[in-house]
Amino acid sequence: MPTIVVGGRAYECPPGATLLEGLEAHGVPMRSSCRAGSCQSCMVRAVSGDVPEAAQAGLKATLRARNYLLACVCRPTGDMEIVTDDDAITxxxxxxxxxxxxxxxxxxxxxxxxxxxxxxxxxxxxxxxxxxxxxxxxxxxxxxxxxxxxxxxxxxxxxxxxxxxxxxxxxxxxxxxxEATGNCFYVPGKPEQPILLVGTGSGLGSLLGIVRDALRQGHTGPIRLYHGTLRRDGLYGADRIAPLAHEHPNLRYVPCVLREEAPPEGSQGSVVQVALTQNQDLTGWRVFLCGDANLVAGAKREAFLAGASMDAIHADPFLPS
Ligand SMILES: Cc1cc2nc3c(=O)[nH]c(=O)nc-3n(C[C@H](O)[C@H](O)[C@H](O)COP(=O)(O)OP(=O)(O)OC[C@H]3O[C@@H](n4cnc5c(N)ncnc54)[C@H](O)[C@@H]3O)c2cc1C
CATH class of the missing domain: 2.40.30.10 (Translation factors)
Incomplete structure (x- = not known):
């Protein structure tokens, strides 16, 4: 059983447990939020011991080089000493x-x-x-x-x-x-690639940022933005999206309302179903998903089944802490 030293004390980490689970089981106070290797709340630094590759996935090269790791996805393979200081995050x-x-x-x-x-x-x-x-x-x-x-x-x-x-x-x-982190952003290089963006509630915020960024960088392929809410008063952003769509005819915006009638330009129903019905073959597409964690997980699966490759699907689930 690997021994983890933290704050000068040694704790045994049960086989198969993550570093986070192992230390929490001993009552060591640990920061955490998404517990899925996404939000980086549980970042710690290894002072000694082997750092599993998976524990550093998504970290900046500078942090990896300094032995920072994510405790929630780190399954220790041997003894380690870590520090839980907050220096990693500016x-x-x-x-x-x-x-x-x-x-x-x-x-x-x-x-x-x-x-x-x-x-x-x-x-x-x-x-x-x-x-x-x-x-x-x-x-x-x-x-x-x-x-x-x-x-x-x-x-x-x-x-x-x-x-x-x-x-x-x-x-x-x-x-x-x-400082900002995360991998859900537009990377230039394939300006003609179709892009599908699906979000719920305040997930529209980052999707709108990604759309503006893609257009700023000269994206010419179709950009389809679907925003879903439960009720009509949950929709927002049309005042900002309309001028963009006017200027860039490759941008299409579809507001979706689940429990009430949608506005004339939109659709009633689940935002994922509407988006996947209107775009049935996602082979070669880039996909961005943002908002409610369950919906994002389901949409990721559906997008993959519709042909999008996993490395072209970028998701930001709003996991509660
Ligand atoms: C990568 C990432 C990006 C995010 N981006 C945004 C964003 O742009 N805008 C935004 O509003 N939020 C976003 N969130 C969610 C945000 O981080 C918080 O979880 C949210 O604001 C709730 O925090 P709180 O302290 O108010 O609630 P807490 O005090 O943490 O929770 C109170 C109670 O509400 C429950 N709860 C928490 N969140 C939800 C939820 N979404 N739905 C239902 N019940 C919930 C909790 O389980 C708890 O019982 C993001 C989360 C992640 C991981």
Missing amino acids: RVPAEVVEIGELTPDVMSIRLRPEAPYEYRAGQFLRLYRDDQTSRCYSLASVCELDRDIELHVTRVPQGQVSNWIHESAHLGQTMTIS
């Missing part, structure tokens, strides 16, 4: 410069970082309520086009961070954010 203060209501449940918040802040549209950051409490939010802005960072935040009933943002965010306030 925190940046950012001023709240604009707040807006997008729907009764979703607000937009614009932040102006106090230091240069680089990101790719569609990545996500962590927003800290305090030292111990943070949540991931996707970037709805485009670094090269927008002066400020934009986030779209859905209020979750009793949610510690989303409610705090909805109730207390105010102009001039300084918030703390992490």
Whole structure:
């Protein structure tokens, strides 16, 4: 049984358990959120021992080189010593410069970082309520086009961070954010490739950022954007998408409403079903999925079955912490 040393104490990690599970079983306090190797909340650094390759998947080369790893997907193969310091993640203060209501449940918040802040549209950051409490939010802005960072935040009933943002965010306030991370973004190189984007609720934010980024970089292939909500008042963004679609006829936007009648340009029904019925063969397509975690998981499967290759499907499930 591998022995894990952390904070000067040794703990045994049960065979097959992840580092995160093994340490939590001994009551070691560990940060975690998605527990699926995506959000990077559980990043730690190995001081000694072999780091399994899978534990570093998705990390920047600079972090890999420094032996950082994700505890939630690390299954130790031998003894390790780790440090759980937070040095791996740069925190940046950012001023709240604009707040807006997008729907009764979703607000937009614009932040102006106090230091240069680089990101790719569609990545996500962590927003800290305090030292111990943070949540991931996707970037709805485009670094090269927008002066400020934009986030779209859905209020979750009793949610510690989303409610705090909805109730207390105010102009001039300084918030703390992490650097941006994640792999759900547009990579140039195949300008004619068709792109399908499917999102729910505030998942529209990062999809819209990805669309603007793709168009900015000269994407000429069809871009189909499907946004799903339960009720009609959950739709937003048409005022920004319409001018884009006017300027770029390769962009098509379809709002989908599950439980009420859809607007004339949209469809009633499940956003995944509508998107996959209207685009039945996804062979050679690039696919972006964002929002509700169950829906994203189902959509990923459906897109694969419709012909999209797994490495062309980019997903950002909004997994609760
Ligand atoms: C990569 C990533 C990107 C994300 N991007 C966004 C984004 O752009 N916009 C956004 O609004 N959110 C996003 N999320 C979700 C966000 O990180 C938080 O999980 C969400 O805001 C709830 O946090 P909270 O502190 O308010 O609720 P918590 O205090 O964590 O949870 C309160 C209760 O609500 C439940 N709960 C939490 N989330 C949900 C949910 N989505 N649906 C139903 N029940 C839930 C919890 O299980 C708990 O019982 C993202 C998540 C990930 C992992």
